[in-house]
Amino acid sequence: MEKAYNSKEVEGRIYELWEGKGLLNAEPDAKKKPYCIVIPPPNITGILHMGHALNNAIQDILIRFKRMQGDEALWLPGTDHAGIATQNVVERKLAKDGKKRHDLGREKFVDEVWRWQKEYGGTIIKQLRRLGSSCDWRRERFTMDEGLSNAVVEVFIRLHKKGLIYRGNYIINWCPRCQTALSDEEAQHKELNGHLYYIKYPIKDSKEYITVATTRPETMLGDTAVAVNPKDKRFKELIGKTIILPVVNRELKVITDDLIDPKFGTGIVKVTPAHDPNDFQMGQRHGLESVNIMNPDATLNSNAGNYDGMDRFEAREALLEELKERGLLLKVTPHDYSVGHCYRCHTIVEPYLSKQWFVKMKPLAEPAIAAVKKGKIKFYPERWTKVYLEWMNNIRDWCISRQIWWGHRIPVYYCPKCQEASDGEKGLVVARAKPDKCPDCGSGTLVQDEDVLDTWFSSWLWPFSTFGWPFESGSQDKQKKDLEYFYPTSCLVTAQEIIFFWVARMIMAGLEFCGDIPFKDVYIHGTVRDDTGTKMSKSLGNIIDPLEIIDEFGADALRFSIISITAVGQDVYLSKQKFEMGRNFANKIWNVSRFLIMNMKEEISADLCAFYAKEKLTLADRWILSSFYRTLDAVTKSLESYRLNEAANLLYEFIWHKYCDWYVEIAKSSIGEYKTQFILFKVLEKSLRMLHPFMPFVTEEIWQKLKAKEPIMVSPWPHLQDQMIDQASEEAMERIIEIVVAIRNIRAEMNIEKKQQVDVVISTSRADVVKLKDELSIYSTRLADVKSLTIEKKAKRPEMSASAILDFCEIFIPLEGVIDIKQEKQRVEKKAKEFEGLLMALSKKLKNKDFLNKAPKDIVDQEKAKEKVLREKLKKIQENIKNLS
C-alpha cells in the first residue's frame, strides 16, 4: 500500500468495479422496501459546478445509506432539454459561422440541436460519475425521449379536455432577445435605479393639462385612456373630459378605477393596455382599445409614428427629448422600481400582449396544497412549507407556449381558414397527430401550432414520465411495475431556486395524473457561494470547478468537505482550501487501515457479538466498541433526519479522535495479540461501512484490501448492538484520558523532553479511580511517557513536584532538580485564578433563594455537587502553591 492515499489511481477503477458488477442497478423486489430518488435533471447545456456537486453528493449519500440498510435503492438519472438555454447555445454556435437559425429553417435547426445534444448533452452525466454517484444508468432519461415526449402530449390533451388549458390574448413577459414568451417565474425581478417622469397631457378644448407619472415614458405612444381613483375628489371635474395624448394626438377618455392609488405620483395614470398587465385589466374592464407599439424584438412599430423602427430605450430618450422641447416634461424624479429580466439571457423583459397557451392552475393547486398541509409531503427545513403554501395560495395561470424551436411542439392543429373566419374559435384540434381534415369545414391542410412548450412542462412530469407513464389500462408493461413499485418516490433533493418552477408543479402533476404525491420528503439545500458570499457563476468567474477539486483532492474529499460544512438548508461558502479537510481525513483512514493490514497476522472472520460475549476484553476495547455503537446510533439518526453535516462530523470525531488518537495508540502495546487485532479490525471495518456513503471510493478501496468478499457498497449498514453500549467503561476511559492529558500538559508546559520518562503519583478519594491502576499504568507509559505510576487513596504529595488538579484526583510529577519552581508556581497560580472565578459565579448562584426554590431539584443538586468539587480543587491547588514556596 502506498504511504498516502492516491485518489487518482483509485477512483476510476472502483467506479468500474461497481458498474461492472451491476451494483448501481435497482429492480423491484417484493422482499425489500423501495427507496427512490429521481435526479433533478441537469440541463444538457450544463457543466458540473459546485451546486451540482453538493446536490448530488447529498443524493448519493442518501441512496447509499438506504441501499446498505437493505432497501431497494434506485437513483434515477437523466437530463433536461432546457429549451431556451439550449437553443441559445446552438444559436451562438451558428452565429460564429455568421448564420442565424432562420437561415437553416426549423427542421434543419432542430437537427442541429439534436446533433449538439448527442455530442455534448451527456457531458454532465459523465461528470456525475466522477463524483461517485451511484445512479442506475440503464434508466437514464432525457426529457425529449420518445416516451417522455409522449407523456407531455398526453398531459396536454388531458388538461385541455378538462378545460384546464386555454389559449388567449394576454399580457405576458416577453424576452425581446430570445423572442419568446416567458412564464411569470421565468421573469426574474431585479431592483433598478430608474426615474419617474411627470408628463403633461393637454385637456381637449382647454388651455389646461393634467400630469401623469410613468417609469416607462415610451409606452405612452400606446395609451388609450387615463385613469383616476373614483374616490379621488381632486379629479371629479376631470371625469367625462377628453385628454389629448401628446405626440400622437390620440383622444383619451378619463376612466375611474379602484386600482389607482391616489397617493402615488400625481394620482392620474396613463393607461396602456397593450404594455402593462394592470392597464390591460383596466382595458378589459372599460372596453379600451389596445394599441401595440412594439415589434417582437422591442423596436417600436408603425403605431409609434416617428419612432417606428427605433429600439425601446433609444425611443425613450428621443421621446423625452421631444417632450422637453414641447415643454410637456414637467419633472423627473429618481425612482427605484423592479423590472423583470429573462432568466436565460438577463435581458429586460417587456410586458407584451400576445396570443399564448395557458394552464389554469387553481384547480391543480388545491389538492397540492392539501397534500402538504396534511403532512403527506414534508419539507426539510420545514420553513419552506410556508414559502410553498404562500405561492400556491396565490398561484397564477401558467403561460406554457414558447416561440422557439427546440422543445415539445404543441399538439394543436389549425385550419387557417376556419381560424380566421371565427377569430380563433373554430378549426382548432388538439391531437396526438395531425388530423386529415378540419372537423369544422371538412377541408384538408391543417397546420400544427408553431410554438413549443415550456421546458418545465416536461419537467413537472419527471417523477413518473421517466418510468414510461402513461400506460394503457391493463398493461403488463415492466415499466408499469417499476412505477408501481417505486412511486411515490422517497425524497427530492433540490435547491431553493426551483421550488416554484419545479417542486410545486411536480406535486400538482403527480396528484393530477398519478393520483398520488410524487415524493414524500423534499430536502432543500442551500446555494453554493464563494468565500465572499457571492453566488458562484460562470459569468462572474468565481467558480471552483468540482473536477479540478476531484483531480487535486479526490472525489471523497470533495464530498466529505462540502457535506460537513453545509449546515441543513444554509448556504455554503466555499474556498479551495476547505477541501484539504476531506483529503486529510481520507488519508488518515487510509493510513490507519494500512497500519492494521501491516500488523494483521490472520484473517478475521469470527462474529463480534459472540466474541464480545465470550472474551475478556480490556477497558479500551469495551470503550471503543461502546463509542462506536453510540456513534452508529447518532449517525443513523442524523442521516434519517437529513442532518448530513452532523453525521459527517460525528464520523470524523469518532474515527480520527477516538479510534486513531486513542484506541489505536493504546492497541499498539498489544498489537501482536489476536484479540487486539480483532477489535481493531472490527471497529475499522464497521466504521468504513458507516463512512461509505460519504466517502465511497476510499472506503471501497480499503475494503477490497481488507477482505475480498462482496463490495462495501452492498454490504449491510452495521446493526446497533445495545449490549455493547457500556456507560461504565466510557466513564472510566474518560477518567484515563483526562489523566493522560493532564500529564502531557504538565510535561509540555514544564518543557520536559520526550526522552525523559517521569514518575507519576495520583491521589484520589475515589475507589473506582484507584481501580484503574493497571490500565492507567499500561496506557500512560505509551501515551504520556510515564515510568512508574502510583495511585492511592490520599497519596502523599511528593516534594518538589508539578501538579494538576482534576475533579476526581490530584496528579503529581516529582521533578526534584529538574523543575523550575517559579515556573510551576506561575502555572498553578494561573489555574487557581481560573477556579476562583468559576467558584465565585457558582456560589452566587447557590446563594440565590429563587434558584434554590424554583429550579428543579436535580439541577440544584448538580450545581451543589459542582461547587463542592470546585471548592476542594481550589483548596488543593492552594496547598500545592504553599508547598512550592
Place this chain on the structure above:
RNA sequence: GGGCGAUUGGUUCAGUUGGUUAGAACGCCACAUUCACAUUGUGGAGGUCAGUGGUUCGAGUCCACUAUCGCCCACCA
C-alpha cells in the same frame, strides 16, 4: 410593501426541545521526525455568542425592538 435567513474566538461555521467551565475545522504559538500517517502527533493561546429591552431561578438558545448583510415574493403607474 410582504416574507425568510444570517450576525458566536483571526477566518469559516456547529450548537435539535432554555440548565456542562459555549464546541469544531482552518489559521496562530511552542514542542516533537528510526513510531500507520508532516495530508502527522502533543500541548497551548484566543470568544462580554451584533445591540437594547423583556420572559425566566437560569438565555447563544424563547419574545419584542434596533442595526448590518444576504435571499425570495409582490399589479411601486
